[in-house]
Amino acid sequence: MLMLLAALQSEYGVPDPQQLEGLMAGLAAGDRESLAQLYHRTRAAVYGLALSILGSGHDAEDVTQTVFLKVLERRPDLEPGKERAWLFRVAVNECRSLWRRLKLRRTEPLEEALAVAAPQEEPVLRQVMELKAGEREILYLIYYEGFSTREAASLLGISQTAVTTRLQRARKKLRERLEEEGRP
Secondary structure (H helix, E strand, O other), rough: OHHHHHHHHEEEEOOOOOHHHHHHHHOOOOHHHHHHHHHHHHHHHHHHHHHHHHHHHOHHHHHHHHHHHHHHHHHHHOOOOOOHHHHHHHHHHHHHHHHHHHHOOOOOHHHHHHHHOOOHHHHHHHHHOOHHHHOOOOOOOOHOOOOOHHHHHHHHHHOOOHHHHHHHHHHHHHHHHHHHHOOO
């Protein structure tokens, strides 16, 4: 999963804040090309977040498509300067909505994610995928997307203390499980 996300990220990149602001402004003005560019430039990040929450590539793809439909519908709700956080908030809400609808209890088999993992990453990936969804989403937001604990708390609608606690719990579980497997 990590290699797939890195490949998607390097292929498409995430626009800088000014570029993202320009794309959203164009979208708000009714420019369809802005939506196409926004999708092209941010879909890997949205997909990665959805995958980290849901643990299923199929469900993450569905959520990614839905997010961009919601962006088109809700473009007047956008607050200038907060485009990236707004986009991720829509994605988190869609993941939670899908989670409730499907009453997911556990991730799909890990073969899908492991198929794209490098052999040296496989044990780490396996352990990440076995974490609870809330722990995976915190790891993704903070370590992959670079959000601060305060920003992650705002995105997820939880306290900063809850983010810090989940992050510490996830790191501790990963460390313990990897040590059990004889990995540093």
